[in-house]
Amino acid sequence: MPAWLAAPPTVAFALAAGVVVAACLDAAVGDVVAHRVPRWSSVVRPWRQAAVVALQRRTSSERPDRQAWALAPALLLGLAAVMLTVVPLAPGVAVADVPHGIVLYGAAAATVLIPAFLQGWSPNSALAMIGGYRMFAQGLSSMIPFALVLIAAALPAQSLAVGEIVASQQGLWNVVRTPLGLPVYLATVPALAFWGPLATPAGRDLAGGIDLEAAGAQLLTWRVAQAGVLVGMSAVGASVFLGGWAGPLLPGPVWVVLKTVALLAALVAMSHLVARVRIERFVVLAWVGLLPLALLDVFLTGWWLL
Amino acid sequence: MEALRLDRRLRIVDSPRHATVLLVAGALPATLHRPVALVHDALAHPRATVWWGDGEPDLDWLRDCPRAGGDGDVAATVGAVHGDLMLGRRASDLPVLTATTRTPWEGVGPYGHGGSGMTGGTPHGRPLAERADDLRDGLALDVLPLTVGPFFPAFPAGLALRVSLQGDVITEVEMLADPFLADSADPPRRTHTFDRARTDAVGLAELERARVSHHLRALSRSLRTQGLGALATRVLGAAVAERPPTDAVRRLLVTVERTGLGRAGAGVGILTEASVVGRGLGLLARASGAAQDARDDDPAYAGLAFQPITQVAGDARARLLQRIAEIRQSLSLAERAGDRVRQPGPALEDPRVGATAVSELLGDLLVGAEWGDAVTTIVSLDLAMGRRPPAAVGAEAA
The missing domain is CATH 1.10.645.10 (Cytochrome-c3 Hydrogenase, chain B)
Structure with missing residues (x-):
């Protein structure tokens, strides 16, 4: 089969599998934190909930922007797919093994705030709109440190290709070589994926915010796409900071999957154990704390390379 | 009511858009009749309502709803109704409010031009967007008047605030009357x-x-x-x-x-x-x-x-x-x-x-x-x- 024909089903499968794993992890960690006996229903619950949402008919608010509202989940799902395309499973094996893979990924991650804002803005509803504002505030503040730690990770490889970045870590993973990278990355991913302590755009204080007015297939696609973004960011994080396919005994692709699931589990645990951060506090933290740390990460990596 | 959150058969959601069943608990004071109708109509189809209480509900549209007795297993009732709804054995609830009762025209005159100001009054109860002085950084934004409650998930049920927002900053706030206080004359x-x-x-x-x-x-x-x-x-x-x-x-x-x-x-x-x-x-x-x-x-x-x-x-x-x-x-x-x-x-x-x-x-x-x-x-x-x-x-x- 030609590569261009094999790519879409491969990405779709990876995305679907990742989203299912994320949903099951979320249900299981939720049960553990709530001190409930985990049951089989924990694994079945996400499917049931998805089925219920899929059976619901779409609702409409008063004078929504229908086109933008329909576009938002599709765009987010597309961005999640783009993120997964750059993840290499083995040397030279990636859907899009492009020379500027990390830039492509950074652009997709930064663009997430467009669909998230549209999801809040389109329904013409006050609290959803505030959710959209919040997405811009936290997205713009976290984007630069997010991009800087990716650049610092690319420096030792002297290449922007994700495959090269992974190959350059075969002796020493970036999590050790650029020690500030992964912490800053894990602090900015929740902001860009509006997840866990930074799920403020969809916060309970807004009765669901950007999700407030959505229902039916639109909501289901949106939730799947959000989980997909989380999976994409975990997979790239595993490649860029945790050495990707490197690891003993097991074949390379298995290591990529294991490391991705580990990062995903950390993000899921964060959402159940870390309280929401005030949006104003986060914006200040991002500009005053994360940005200098990310710059320091770049300078230290450069100095180490000299 | 709160203890229902512990029941694993139910999942209580924050937005009516995400719900399949609306559970109305007990008798409602008259001031909550319209808000509950608005919540009901916001549910996505297919939807149903379950009334939880003893005696007769005081709202007409609740009389034909499935009920759970005051001490019955309400989760089982809700679960059964939800199941019927999803399998198509139960028809979806019709809206309670019509387009005109939901947002009555509150302008003055047939086209709203009879009063003072540009449209005369406040069409559909909503004033035109106007800017106001800013409290924070001098950036004057449109003021958004908004009533939050009485069924806002993060607030205690019954608490309603009338707020004016600029962006997400509150410029004015007024607490509306406590609906349960007026009706709780009984000991x-x-x-x-x-x-x-x-x-x-x-x-x-x-x-x-x-x-x-x-x-x-x-x-x-x-x-x-x-x-x-x-x-x-x-x-x-x-x-x-x-x-x-x-x-x-x-x-x-x-x-x-x-x-x-x-x-x-x-x-x-x-x-x-x-x-x-x-x-x-x-x-x-x-x-x-x-x-x-x-x-x-x-x-x-x-x-x-x-x-x-x-x-x-x-x-x-x-x-x-x-x-x-x-x-x-x-x-x-x-x-x-x-x-x-x-x-x-x-x-x-x-x-x-x-x-x-x-x-x-x-x-x-x-x-x-x-x-x-x-x-x-x-x-x-x-x-x-x-x-x-x-x-x-x-x-x-x-």
Whole structure:
């Protein structure tokens, strides 16, 4: 089969599998934190909930922007797919093994705030709109440190290709070589994926915010796409900071999957154990704390390379 | 009602758009009839309503709904209705309101040009967007008038605020009347431990355990608002348990403290000591530094080395820390109380604070706050709807 024909089903499968794993992890960690006996229903619950949402008919608010509202989940799902395309499973094996893979990924991650804002803005509803504002505030503040730690990770490889970045870590993973990278990355991913302590755009204080007015297939696609973004960011994080396919005994692709699931589990645990951060506090933290740390990460990596 | 969150057969959602079944519990005051109809119509199809209560519902459109008796298994009823709905064995509810009753034309004259201003009045109850002076950085934005409640998920049911927002900053706030207060002319039910303690002798250990339970429920609501639903469920489980093991509750409090829950309330919703003294606000006053606690003068507590705990800051974080500290204090008191009995008579330290008692303070608390901080503040106040302000409670007792 030609590569261009094999790519879409491969990405779709990876995305679907990742989203299912994320949903099951979320249900299981939720049960553990709530001190409930985990049951089989924990694994079945996400499917049931998805089925219920899929059976619901779409609702409409008063004078929504229908086109933008329909576009938002599709765009987010597309961005999640783009993120997964750059993840290499083995040397030279990636859907899009492009020379500027990390830039492509950074652009997709930064663009997430467009669909998230549209999801809040389109329904013409006050609290959803505030959710959209919040997405811009936290997205713009976290984007630069997010991009800087990716650049610092690319420096030792002297290449922007994700495959090269992974190959350059075969002796020493970036999590050790650029020690500030992964912490800053894990602090900015929740902001860009509006997840866990930074799920403020969809916060309970807004009765669901950007999700407030959505229902039916639109909501289901949106939730799947959000989980997909989380999976994409975990997979790239595993490649860029945790050495990707490197690891003993097991074949390379298995290591990529294991490391991705580990990062995903950390993000899921964060959402159940870390309280929401005030949006104003986060914006200040991002500009005053994360940005200098990310710059320091770049300078230290450069100095180490000299 | 809150205990339904512990039932694994149900999933309680924050937005009516995400629900399949609307559960209406008990009789509703007349002022809530329209809001409940609006919530009903916001549910996505297929949808159904279950009425939970004894006797006959007071709304026409609720009469033909499936019902769960006051003491029946409401989760099973809701589950059955949900199942029928999903399998297409039950038709979806029709809307209660029509297009014209939902948003009546409130302009003046046939085209709204008869009054003063551009459109004459406020068409559909919504004024035209106008800019106003900004409180924060001089960027004047459109003012958005908004009524939040009475069924806003983060607020106690019945609390409704009329707010004006610029961006997400509150410029004006007004608390609408407490809907449960007007209708609660009948004597309060004596099932709550603190209601019984006003007239009857109650075991001190039982009273302190009831206080722990009350504060754990409030803590659970704070956790849920800050996005920690699973932990909130665990705290709620400890609150409704008959006699939760003291050590387990103490460990749970440590877990809660580790989430950084207080961060969201640091510097938010500050009540000064001067504004709270003498209002009978109990825990809220102590969190602002006023060492007022009726237990201090209660002979039942003599010899237990009771000392009121206080905080300094008076913000939402201080109220949270105060609540956690008082849970620990009450656990310790309950352990040491033995079979002591508290006699009615002396002033009772009731943990429940009536919403109207703080309504005058709300303006100062919320104006200038971002919406998220305003919600954190209101949740931290733990307002009990349907309760009279302390002065009126005193008059009742006299």
